[in-house]
Amino acid sequence: MRVLLLGSGGREHAMAWALAKSPKLTKLWAAPGSDGMDASSERAALDPLDARAVAGFCVAENVDLLVVGPEAPLAAGVADAVRAVGVPAFGPGKDGARLESSKAFAEDVLLRHGRPTARARGGGAPEARAAAREGRGRCAVKADGLAAGKGVIVCLSAPEAEAAIAALAATAAGGTLVVEELLTGPEISMMAMLDGKTYALLPASQDHKRLLDGDLGPNTGGMGALCPVPLDAALLTKIRAEVFDRALKGLLADGLDYRGVLYAGLMLTPEGPKILEFNARLGDPEAQAVLPLLDVDFLELCLACARGKLRAGDVPARAGACVSVVVAAEGYPRAPKPGAALRPEAADGLEDVMIFHAGTRRTDGRWLAAGGRVLSVVGTGADLAAARERAYAAVPRVAGLGLRWRKDVAAKVLGRILA
Numbered sequence: 001m002r003v004l005l006l007g008s009g010g011r012e013h014a015m016a017w018a019l020a021k022s023p024k025l026t027k028l029w030a031a032p033g034s035d036g037m038d039a040s041s042e043r044a045a046l047d048p049l050d051a052r053a054v055a056g057f058c059v060a061e062n063v064d065l066l067v068v069g070p071e072a073p074l075a076a077g078v079a080d081a082v083r084a085v086g087v088p089a090f091g092p093g094k095d096g097a098r099l100e101s102s103k104a105f106a107e108d109v110l111l112r113h114g115r116p117t118a119r120a121r122g123g124g125a126p127e128a129r130a131a132a133r134e135g136r137g138r139c140a141v142k143a144d145g146l147a148a149g150k151g152v153i154v155c156l157s158a159p160e161a162e163a164a165i166a167a168l169a170a171t172a173a174g175g176t177l178v179v180e181e182l183l184t185g186p187e188i189s190m191m192a193m194l195d196g197k198t199y200a201l202l203p204a205s206q207d208h209k210r211l212l213d214g215d216l217g218p219n220t221g222g223m224g225a226l227c228p229v230p231l232d233a234a235l236l237t238k239i240r241a242e243v244f245d246r247a248l249k250g251l252l253a254d255g256l257d258y259r260g261v262l263y264a265g266l267m268l269t270p271e272g273p274k275i276l277e278f279n280a281r282l283g284d285p286e287a288q289a290v291l292p293l294l295d296v297d298f299l300e301l302c303l304a305c306a307r308g309k310l311r312a313g314d315v316p317a318r319a320g321a322c323v324s325v326v327v328a329a330e331g332y333p334r335a336p337k338p339g340a341a342l343r344p345e346a347a348d349g350l351e352d353v354m355i356f357h358a359g360t361r362r363t364d365g366r367w368l369a370a371g372g373r374v375l376s377v378v379g380t381g382a383d384l385a386a387a388r389e390r391a392y393a394a395v396p397r398v399a400g401l402g403l404r405w406r407k408d409v410a411a412k413v414l415g416r417i418l419a
């Protein structure tokens with residue numbers, strides 16, 4: 001099979017690695033791809049946001065499957081354009097991608113279909129101020145539009161809420177603001193593969209969104225992830241019924257033929273699981289911790305979704321666990337400094353360790369940091385503690401001066417989370 005993968009981050013490197021394991025794969029292109037992905041894919045000279053160009057490439061090169069990594073090409077209608085020329089595509093169309101690109105749209109769909117979400121109100125700054133006052137400033141303020149998880153400010157007081165509203169209203173993304181009730185509890189990422197009619201759940205994972213140890217500092221795209229989160233069977237049943245069954249029902253009722261990943265960011269509150277956000281793609285860095293544990297041919301899985309032939313249930317996963325630690329540049333997320341030296345090859349031969357590149361560049365045979373999140377260092381093991389140990393043993397070998405990482409990814413021993 002000839003596959004075109006869109007994207008260039010750590011998630012896409014992990015997807016390329018997973019696709020490349022398939023005996024069915026004969027050729028893998030990546031657009032734009034990255035120096036780090038070159039080992040598993042060939043670059044296609046394509047703008048991943050140019051729907052016509054991507055569709056044209058798929059026809060000209062007899063591509064059998066398009067796999068979309070990030071949200072931007074989905075929001076640009078690339079999957080629609082590729083399906084329109086008769087090529088199966090893994091990734092929702094522009095309509096489905098609005099679940100992620102517009103928080104206001106997601107809230108609207110959620111409320112109409114009665115899904116469990118935080119109480120929320122959308123509008124401009126005056127409406128947002130009124131909504132924040134109702135909770136005496138205890139709220140989450142979100143900007144509508146694609147903010148890659150960075151457009152949220154959690155507020156515990158009225159002055160904090162005022163400052164957050166002013167800050168987000170002033171950003172480009174901040175046309176519409178959404179103010180949500182403040183939720184508490186462990187946060188998990190549940191991702192499902194959808195084929196337009198049914199879904200199969202991937203094992204539960206957990207991101208570490210804050211920059212600093214102890215969940216302090218600003219929100220980031222994600223500083224590390226673990227998989228699986230030990231969920232009680234009753235809680236999983238509840239998540240299926242209250243989140244994914246209803247989400248699918250809502251998508252079908254709205255006439256959306258959604259083929260791709262539906263990612264639900266969930267807060268496990270004392271009142272039950274509540275949806276923080278939907279994304280239309282795999283999480284990053286969750287994908288780097290989830291894909292190594294799958295006990296299926298990932299290419300076949302994506303193809304089944306794209307063709308509407310998915311088997312419902314759980315996606316089979318291996319026993320064991322996976323921990324992914326993100327190495328970021330100093331200054332991330334505000335102003336990452338490029339140029340720090342990396343030694344990803346120092347992990348070659350390390351047992352149960354993998355390196356996925358995000359923002360790296362190869363110059364004269366040397367690897368340099370060239371982005372905010374630079375690498376994911378992934379350890380696998382019999383349990384989370386073993387996986388964590390392997391990942392952290394490798395991090396200082398591959399990364400040093402000018403780079404930072406959290407020291408506490410998967411450090412909390414997770415007891416089984418009950419319904």
Ligand code: AMP
Nearest residue numbers: 118140149152180181182183265276277
């Ligand atoms: P989001 O992009 O909506 O997932 O939000 C990013 C992060 O902000 C989440 O991972 C949570 O940690 C936090 N957050 C978002 N909404 C809420 C809420 N209603 N209550 C508490 N924390 C929230």
Ligand code: GLY
Nearest residue numbers: 207222283284285
């Ligand atoms: N890691 C969170 C996300 O991908 O949105």
